[in-house]
Amino acid sequence: MRTALSAFHLHRPRSLTDALRVMREEPATVPLAGCTDVFVALNAGTPPGTHYLDLTPLGGLARIAEKDGVLSIGALATYTAIIKSRLVRQQLPMLVAAAREVGGAQIQNRGTLGGNVANASPAGDTLPVLAVAEAVVVLRSAADGERRVPFTSFYTGYRASVRHPDELIVALEFPPVEGKQWFRKVGTRAAQAISKVMMAGVRSSRPRLALGSVAATVVRLPRAEAALAGGASIDEAVRILSGEITPIDDIRSTAEYRLAVAGNLLRAYWRDTAVTVLKSD
Amino acid sequence: MRLTVNGTPVEVDAPPMKRLLDVLREDCSLTGTKEGCGEGECGACTVLVDGVAVASCLVPFAQAAGASITTIEGLGGNHPLQVAFMREVGAQCGICTPGMIMAALPLGPKPSLAKVKDALAGNLCRCTGYEAIYRAIRSAWGEQAPT
Numbered sequence: 001m002r003t004a005l006s007a008f009h010l011h012r013p014r015s016l017t018d019a020l021r022v023m024r025e026e027p028a029t030v031p032l033a034g035c036t037d038v039f040v041a042l043n044a045g046t047p048p049g050t051h052y053l054d055l056t057p058l059g060g061l062a063r064i065a066e067k068d069g070v071l072s073i074g075a076l077a078t079y080t081a082i083i084k085s086r087l088v089r090q091q092l093p094m095l096v097a098a099a100r101e102v103g104g105a106q107i108q109n110r111g112t113l114g115g116n117v118a119n120a121s122p123a124g125d126t127l128p129v130l131a132v133a134e135a136v137v138v139l140r141s142a143a144d145g146e147r148r149v150p151f152t153s154f155y156t157g158y159r160a161s162v163r164h165p166d167e168l169i170v171a172l173e174f175p176p177v178e179g180k181q182w183f184r185k186v187g188t189r190a191a192q193a194i195s196k197v198m199m200a201g202v203r204s205s206r207p208r209l210a211l212g213s214v215a216a217t218v219v220r221l222p223r224a225e226a227a228l229a230g231g232a233s234i235d236e237a238v239r240i241l242s243g244e245i246t247p248i249d250d251i252r253s254t255a256e257y258r259l260a261v262a263g264n265l266l267r268a269y270w271r272d273t274a275v276t277v278l279k280s281d
Numbered sequence: 282m283r284l285t286v287n288g289t290p291v292e293v294d295a296p297p298m299k300r301l302l303d304v305l306r307e308d309c310s311l312t313g314t315k316e317g318c319g320e321g322e323c324g325a326c327t328v329l330v331d332g333v334a335v336a337s338c339l340v341p342f343a344q345a346a347g348a349s350i351t352t353i354e355g356l357g358g359n360h361p362l363q364v365a366f367m368r369e370v371g372a373q374c375g376i377c378t379p380g381m382i383m384a385a386l387p388l389g390p391k392p393s394l395a396k397v398k399d400a401l402a403g404n405l406c407r408c409t410g411y412e413a414i415y416r417a418i419r420s421a422w423g424e425q426a427p428t
């Protein structure tokens with residue numbers, strides 16, 4: 001049943017300082033960005049709280065900028081803003097590819113990168129990209145000021161992260177990515193479908209790989225990465241990958257299917273990012 | 282709270298977390314915007330907020346404060362897209378139609394088929410099979426654009 005929304009409290013902050021104060025004084029406060037996850041929960045009758053904090057008045061948190069080679073994408077940057085950004089297209093084309101696969105236009109126009117990270121679904125489409133880009137999550141609170149956490153150590157388990165209850169994600173930072181970037185999502189259909197499996201990869205002397213929807217959180221694949229870096233064949237790397245992940249059966253897919261798709265994605269990554277198309281693997 | 286609906290400034294007194302969809306239908310008596318799924322999947326509730334297509338079932342009223350909202354009523358009835366949907370039979374039961382038209386509106390005249398499919402990827406139709414909808418949008422401003 002849908003939630004009765006009239007009793008809910010919503011704070012609209014005048015500044016980031018004001019927002020962080022509310023986060024500190026009302027620990028159960030639920031921040032709102034594009035609401036494409038929160039309102040699905042509300043409409044389904046499973047409200048995440050009674051006190052909400054609207055982040056959208058904080059326009060500064062939507063900024064996309066580059067400084068000393070580090071690309072900073074504000075937590076409130078929408079998928080549409082990411083797709084349109086010249087900076088992101090140049091430096092992080094795999095994030096643009098992932099953003100294009102999120103929902104339809106209505107979701108891309110409202111959904112934010114910060115929301116995807118904070119929502120912490122193992123099926124979040126941008127998460128494998130953030131993992132291989134070795135992004136940094138920039139957090140802020142009234143108590144501790146700003147702190148930076150490597151994205152690969154941000155999640156601690158299913159829908160759990162190191163973010164403190166009073167912290168907001170303010171931005172994601174990306175050091176320059178060397179090598180060819182790659183992203184592929186496999187779902188029941190292109191738009192609006194939750195991913196069954198998705199993979200992001202970077203092809204360089206230090207190949208990097210991450211898979212989504214195969215574990216409780218997004219995962220990097222250190223063993224398959226090391227094998228490829230050491231010159232292993234792609235067949236060998238796929239075999240190692242199968243021992244490295246243990247996907248589960250759920251309403252969307254079986255473990256066996258996910259394992260097969262993960263192997264196929266690894267092959268596609270290796271093929272698509274090869275320097276010469278003639279070189280066979 | 283003040284906002285502009287179809288070009289007219291209005292003052293609406295509604296709870297801040299109320300869905301924009303319900304504010305439009307209940308407080309503004311604009312029932313052209315439909316609810317299909319209530320979870321962002323079907324696009325029936327699509328309206329434009331400052332020219333951008335959004336699913337109004339996922340927008341808290343407070344986030345529309347000060348914004349300019351365009352609903353299907355704002356098109357007046359004889360808009361080229363509305364005429365084309367009638368001519369090409371782009372509507373059967375009609376529940377998806379206002380959302381389809383609002384999602385197509387930001388495309389402007391004579392969009393390519395690829396652009397139309399992209400813009401409508403978040404809109405479901407259980408009746409038409411989409412072909413008539415694509416045809417309507419692509420021919421709304423005269424001859425269809427090449428694919």
Ligand SMILES: Cc1cc2nc3c(=O)[nH]c(=O)nc-3n(C[C@H](O)[C@H](O)[C@H](O)COP(=O)(O)OP(=O)(O)OC[C@H]3O[C@@H](n4cnc5c(N)ncnc54)[C@H](O)[C@@H]3O)c2cc1C
Binds near residue numbers: 111
């Ligand atoms: C129809 C539909 C299709 C979708 N398709 C996809 C898809 O293909 N791929 C995909 O990955 N997702 C998809 N989603 C899910 C959703 O759109 C994304 O997760 C989106 O990025 C969420 O961002 P938001 O700004 O809307 O988050 P919100 O709903 O506003 O917030 C989500 C969560 O993050 C918290 N939060 C938001 N911002 C911050 C912040 N700055 N600091 C701390 N906490 C914060 C909120 O409190 C909440 O818990 C889909 C959703 C719908 C309705």
Ligand code: FES
Binds near residue numbers: 316319323327337339
């Ligand atoms: S009713 Fe809003 S998307 Fe279906």
Ligand code: FES
Binds near residue numbers: 371374376378405409
């Ligand atoms: S005309 Fe019936 S759903 Fe589209």
